[in-house]
Amino acid sequence: MKYLQDIGSYFLMLKKVFGSFTKTSVLRHLIFKEINDLIVSSLGIVAFISFFVGGVVAIQTALNMDNPIIPDSLIGFATRQSVILEFAPTFISIIMAGKVGSFITSSIGSMRVTEQIDALEVMGINSLNYLVFPKIVALMFYPFVIVLSMFLGVFGGYVAGVYGGFTSSSDFISGVQQDFIPYQLFYAFFKTFVFAFILATVPSWQGFYMKGGSLEVGKASTNSFVWTSVLIIGANYIITQLLLSS
Amino acid sequence: MIKIEDVHKSFGDEEILKGITTEFDKGKTNLIIGQSGSGKTVLLKCLIGLFKPEQGRIYYEDRAIQDMDDEKQRQLREEIGMLFQGGALFDSMNIEENVMFPLRMFTKQKKADMVDRVNQVLKRVNLENVNKKFPAEISGGMQKRVSIARAIVNKPKFLFCDEPNSGLDPKTATLIDTLIQDITHENNITTIVVTHDMNSVMEIGEKVVLLKQGKLVWQGTNQEIFKTDNEDVTSFVYSSDLFKKIREVQLKEG
Numbered sequence: 001m002k003y004l005q006d007i008g009s010y011f012l013m014l015k016k017v018f019g020s021f022t023k024t025s026v027l028r029h030l031i032f033k034e035i036n037d038l039i040v041s042s043l044g045i046v047a048f049i050s051f052f053v054g055g056v057v058a059i060q061t062a063l064n065m066d067n068p069i070i071p072d073s074l075i076g077f078a079t080r081q082s083v084i085l086e087f088a089p090t091f092i093s094i095i096m097a098g099k100v101g102s103f104i105t106s107s108i109g110s111m112r113v114t115e116q117i118d119a120l121e122v123m124g125i126n127s128l129n130y131l132v133f134p135k136i137v138a139l140m141f142y143p144f145v146i147v148l149s150m151f152l153g154v155f156g157g158y159v160a161g162v163y164g165g166f167t168s169s170s171d172f173i174s175g176v177q178q179d180f181i182p183y184q185l186f187y188a189f190f191k192t193f194v195f196a197f198i199l200a201t202v203p204s205w206q207g208f209y210m211k212g213g214s215l216e217v218g219k220a221s222t223n224s225f226v227w228t229s230v231l232i233i234g235a236n237y238i239i240t241q242l243l244l245s246s
Numbered sequence: 247m248i249k250i251e252d253v254h255k256s257f258g259d260e261e262i263l264k265g266i267t268t269e270f271d272k273g274k275t276n277l278i279i280g281q282s283g284s285g286k287t288v289l290l291k292c293l294i295g296l297f298k299p300e301q302g303r304i305y306y307e308d309r310a311i312q313d314m315d316d317e318k319q320r321q322l323r324e325e326i327g328m329l330f331q332g333g334a335l336f337d338s339m340n341i342e343e344n345v346m347f348p349l350r351m352f353t354k355q356k357k358a359d360m361v362d363r364v365n366q367v368l369k370r371v372n373l374e375n376v377n378k379k380f381p382a383e384i385s386g387g388m389q390k391r392v393s394i395a396r397a398i399v400n401k402p403k404f405l406f407c408d409e410p411n412s413g414l415d416p417k418t419a420t421l422i423d424t425l426i427q428d429i430t431h432e433n434n435i436t437t438i439v440v441t442h443d444m445n446s447v448m449e450i451g452e453k454v455v456l457l458k459q460g461k462l463v464w465q466g467t468n469q470e471i472f473k474t475d476n477e478d479v480t481s482f483v484y485s486s487d488l489f490k491k492i493r494e495v496q497l498k499e500g
Contacts, residue, residue, distance in 0.1 A: 020320065023351055115334040122294050122406075123348055124323030 010205050017133050017201075020126040027134060034138035038100050042145060045099065046092055050083075050149040053091075054156030057082045062166035072167040076175025079157030088149040089188045090236050093195040096142075097228035101203040104135060105224035108207030109217035117208070132204040142196035143189055150188075184244075191239045195232050202228045247272045248293065248404065248436055253302035255288055262288045263299065264460040273434045275427045275450045277468075279441055280457035281482065286440045287408060289457065293438065294326060294406055295319060306404065324352050327397030329407040329426075333389040335381040341368070341392050342377035348400040367395040371425060387418035391425070398429055405430065405437040411446060423449045444483060447471060456482060 021027070061078040108131055111117050120127040154176060161167045167175075206224040210216055248270040255263040262285045270276040278286045291297040293304060295311060304311045306322060314322065335344050342364055349360045368374060371391040381389055390410060397405060407426060411419030427450040430437040439446065447454055451468030456479055463478040464471075471479060 020316070026350055110337070114332055114337075115330045116336055118296060119328065119330060119334040119336075121296060122323060122326060122328040123351065124320040124326075125351060 009209060010201070013128060013132070013205050013208065014201065016126065016128040017136070019129060022125065022130045022133070026130075030130070030134035031137050034134045035141055037103070038135065038138045039141050039145060042096060042099060043148065045095070046145055046149050047152050049095060050088065050092065050152040051156035051159075053087060054079060054083055054153030055160030057087070057153075058157035058161040058172075059164060059166065062161060062164075071175075072171040073175035073178060075161050075167045076154075076157065076172035077178050078175075079161070079172075080154055080176045080180075083153035083157070084150050084188055085184060088146050088153055089192045089195065090232065092146060092149045093192075093199065093232050094229050096145075096199055097203075097232060098225050100139075100199055101224050101228045102221040104200070104203035105207040105210075105221045106217055108204055109210045109220045110214075112208065112210055113213055113217060128208065131208070132201065135204060136197065136200040139196040139200040140193070142199070143192045146189070146192045187239070187243045190243065191236060194235050194239060198228060198231050198235065202231060247307055248438070249305040250289075250293070251303045251305075253289070253292055253299045253304065255285075255292055255297060255299045262460050263292065265302070266457070266460075266462050267302075268455055268462055268465055270436055270438050271453055272436045273431065274452040275430050275437045275439055276453045276455070277439050277441060277447055277451045278455050278457060279447060279451075279482070281442065283459075284457040285460040286442075286457050290406060290408055290438065290440045294328060295323065324348075324400065325403045327400070327402035327405045329390070329393050329397050329405070329410050331409040331412055333381070333386075333393040335389055335392055335396070337381055340378050340380050341373075341384070344381065344392060345396045345399050347396065352400060363399060364395075367399045368392075370398075370429070371395045372421075387414050387422070390414065390418075390422050394422070394425060394429070398433070401433070403435055405435050407437065407439040407441075409441055409443075410439060411441070411443060416445070419443070419445065420449065426450065427452075447483075458482075 022030075058075050058079045061075045062072075065072075065074060108117075111131070117127050117131075120130055158169075158172050158176075161172050162169050203224040206220045206227070207217075210220040250269075251267050253263055253266045254261065266285075266289060278289060280286045288297060292299045306325075309318075309322070311319065311322070335341075336347065339347065342361070345364045345367060346360050349355055349363060353360075355363070364377070365374075368376070371394050373388060373391050373395065376384060376388065376392075381392070384392070394410075405426070410426060411422050414422065423446050426437060426439065429435070439450070441447070447468050449468075451471070454464075454466060454468055454471055455462060456464040458478050464474065464476045466474065471483060474480070
């Protein structure tokens, strides 16, 4: 029963987010601030993880190729497929659920605990629009983070594969170019947008409707990570089934 | 003036407010007092629209809040200033931005005019040279004063204060009380203060409303509160040793 109530409350929240709008000049300022907090500040960790995981994928593929008739270009091909189809959109989103999701929940939760949200409401401001809408807009730039992750993942694979002596530069590049299907990019970015929306709204819901004090802010942040990850994994399965299984 | 008629509010099966009826006068500091759990904060939140009463009516001058649509309620809230118990300053903004916030949201003033008004109200609450500091960098008493400045910057008609001097030393608490009363008189606004502090009652209680277990049990002025024989009043007022001793001295002197 509680889950049903929570789902209902989440959708009612979404309705209110797009209700009475905050003054445009204020909203513009908030959106730029959120882009900085949620997108720009995540670039470093995303770049670091993507580069090294791309490298590990290339090395693992190379080390598991025992059959001499399998061409070395498979290393580039496997790296590209792993990074573009799953690692960059899905697993970076799980990492972002930890980094950005916890930040969103704790910042909104702290505002709830310290009556800052009540202060907004008393002033006649639609607090959900003021707090959540700029985060949704900011996270619509999330695909740029994923582009960076894709590029650095494949580049990491190249560096690890070529400079680790597992493949030649030309074989790797030929593998990356082999059997490229543009529709797979559409699939990757479609799900990136869905994950971005989940990343913006689920942690906001957790923070906005939390009750209690600072201890509960911590619990809400943990719940936020768990539920955002669960929803991303669930959405990933459904989107993959719908877009790739035909 | 704010008038409330037969306001009831429950949470689940528990009835918190049991039919409150009273008036809060314009140009006066009106105090709602009572023990913890008496329903005074719930009443305040009903007044400012954060809680919706199940029954009863609340009038701002001649406008019933129950008859207003969302847009009219939003417009009414522009006329309200609120001082929260913890200050409720926005952590991510400096003092100037905090105080300027209602002006940025609801007016079309130029930045320079807004800064002038901010400096004016900060000066009024005896704070200067703090514009660029953040809330975490100033004391609790200063945060309360910034919060008062933010509440009055847009020239509200109604000022609400929830436990304005909780957590403050007696001297700072008196300063805050006096400031609230002075601002009320200067601007002829309707001020409602929720408190359980008897010092506040003595200093600024031009009208005092006592709540007990969700019911209004007494109302009068701070002068009358020490003369009444109402048992609920005496048990609340003389619950502290200081006031007990004052009472004993009063009785001895006849």
